[in-house]
Amino acid sequence: MSIARLATFAFSGIETLPVEVQVQISAGLPAFMVVGLPDKAVAESRERVRAALTGLGLSLPPKRVLVNLAPADIQKEGSHFDLPIALAVLAAMDVVPREELAGFAALGELALDGAIGPVAGILPAALGAAARGLGLICPGAQGPEAAWAGEIEILAAGDLRQLIAHLTGRQVLAPPAAPALQAEAPGGPCLSDVKGQESAKRAMEIAAAGQHNLLLIGPPGSGKSMLAARLPTLLPDLTPREALEVSLVRSVAGLIEHGRISSRPPFRDPHHSASQAALVGGGPRAKPGEISLAHRGVLFLDEWPEFPRPALEALRQPMESGVCTISRAAAHVTYPARVQLVAAMNPCRCGHLGDQPRECGQAPRCGEQYQGRLSGPLLDRMDLTIGMAPIPPSELARAPRGENSPAVARRVAQARALQRDRSGTVNAEATLEELTGRTDPDALSLAERAAVQLGLSSRGFTRCFRVARSIADLAGDEVIRRAHMAEALAFRHRVPGQAMR
Numbered sequence: 001m002s003i004a005r006l007a008t009f010a011f012s013g014i015e016t017l018p019v020e021v022q023v024q025i026s027a028g029l030p031a032f033m034v035v036g037l038p039d040k041a042v043a044e045s046r047e048r049v050r051a052a053l054t055g056l057g058l059s060l061p062p063k064r065v066l067v068n069l070a071p072a073d074i075q076k077e078g079s080h081f082d083l084p085i086a087l088a089v090l091a092a093m094d095v096v097p098r099e100e101l102a103g104f105a106a107l108g109e110l111a112l113d114g115a116i117g118p119v120a121g122i123l124p125a126a127l128g129a130a131a132r133g134l135g136l137i138c139p140g141a142q143g144p145e146a147a148w149a150g151e152i153e154i155l156a157a158g159d160l161r162q163l164i165a166h167l168t169g170r171q172v173l174a175p176p177a178a179p180a181l182q183a184e185a186p187g188g189p190c191l192s193d194v195k196g197q198e199s200a201k202r203a204m205e206i207a208a209a210g211q212h213n214l215l216l217i218g219p220p221g222s223g224k225s226m227l228a229a230r231l232p233t234l235l236p237d238l239t240p241r242e243a244l245e246v247s248l249v250r251s252v253a254g255l256i257e258h259g260r261i262s263s264r265p266p267f268r269d270p271h272h273s274a275s276q277a278a279l280v281g282g283g284p285r286a287k288p289g290e291i292s293l294a295h296r297g298v299l300f301l302d303e304w305p306e307f308p309r310p311a312l313e314a315l316r317q318p319m320e321s322g323v324c325t326i327s328r329a330a331a332h333v334t335y336p337a338r339v340q341l342v343a344a345m346n347p348c349r350c351g352h353l354g355d356q357p358r359e360c361g362q363a364p365r366c367g368e369q370y371q372g373r374l375s376g377p378l379l380d381r382m383d384l385t386i387g388m389a390p391i392p393p394s395e396l397a398r399a400p401r402g403e404n405s406p407a408v409a410r411r412v413a414q415a416r417a418l419q420r421d422r423s424g425t426v427n428a429e430a431t432l433e434e435l436t437g438r439t440d441p442d443a444l445s446l447a448e449r450a451a452v453q454l455g456l457s458s459r460g461f462t463r464c465f466r467v468a469r470s471i472a473d474l475a476g477d478e479v480i481r482r483a484h485m486a487e488a489l490a491f492r493h494r495v496p497g498q499a500m501r
């Protein structure tokens, strides 16, 4: 009895690993078995496949049906193996011609009535299929997502019946089209709503220009959350390559709807009750965490010290390397995680440390305790720290509206263009050598002196240069001057407590 075969994929992060579904029907006691390191969802495929075939008026032959997922040493997870298993079984039963399946990989979940439901990872699977010269058979609703892979044949079917009709030449499925990449205007509230707070706005502009990490510290109601929510309106569009990277992560997380892919950088603001798995990824399926969903965009952590400590510490490694590695029993899974971290916090629990009449009786100890929840290495990764004082209600009512988001976004875009032309990356990724090469000797000696006085780590020293580079870029200056460096140093976080008092 010959073996029917169909290609499909397992996933490791956003990478696809080719898997072949092999089905053999042989004489013996009636049985339907799946082997090849299946997890629970894959093992349950048997029941869904059996039910879907029954729904079509077909039943499994009263023989021994063996399904092997090769290679056997990769863990097979998820429900997307239903469809390739069902199709390979149908080929083994000679319901669909085997040669029709030879040029395809397939992915999809089956409902008991034979409907093909959406699964995560269609975009990487379509790219994986294209790279191997195959077409893709996928759920009907996800045809447009698969179509982003370009010139590949896609069979997107709503249910198994339509798919069989197509494969046996009785009906033709229309090829899906990827929706146009819409030129979206940066959505969200406008920066001009924020009255005053000039230095905080300046810090945010610099952070946006070079993708630097930003920490906003201030009492309740000083406008920290309000300001951070306006950061997306200052950021330029993603390049097509970046948009693809972002979409691959979203696809693996099952978050792409109707094949819509955005050219806007992601902005993720998880609640402070988020667990470590939610923040950096993990859990039973090693799903991407918020830091990976924010890849090439902003991860905003409001009420920063309120996050669970292990979750915060787990951010350290990806913040430095730009990738997030999740350890699992059998293997490591890696997701991209190059983010701009923006954090907001009160200086202490009551929030009024430093505001004499309103300070609680425990100041300044309460502040030290509260800020102590953030480790030194974590604070060392913050490029710009700004203390925000609330603006008095009288001023709030009378102050004129400030500059609007598009005006600031234009300066940010110009500064980004300079960075792209110079090094092909953003300043947040520049190396110290690249930076010192174009630094005024005055600025260099200022930085060296300040490094001693402020007790900067080598990381802090490099980060100051990166910020100074962005300040120079905003000024359209090819060289980092003393004034640029002085401004960068002024935004450097100092020993907790000092910066806020």
Ligand SMILES: Nc1ncnc2c1ncn2[C@@H]1O[C@H](COP(=O)(O)OP(=O)(O)OP(=O)(O)O)[C@@H](O)[C@H]1O
Residues within 6 Å of the ligand: 193, 194, 195, 196, 197, 218, 219, 220, 221, 222, 223, 224, 225, 226, 227, 344, 345, 346, 351, 391, 396
């Ligand atoms: N500079 C400002 N210009 C205009 N409105 C402001 C400003 N600062 C604060 N507000 C008003 O105060 C509200 C509260 O601000 P926001 O929520 O950003 O404060 P916060 O600093 O995040 O406080 P908390 O520490 O309590 O989270 C805003 O929604 C806005 O209406």
Ligand SMILES: [Mg+2]
Residues within 6 Å of the ligand: 224, 225, 226, 302, 344
């Ligand atoms: Mg807030």
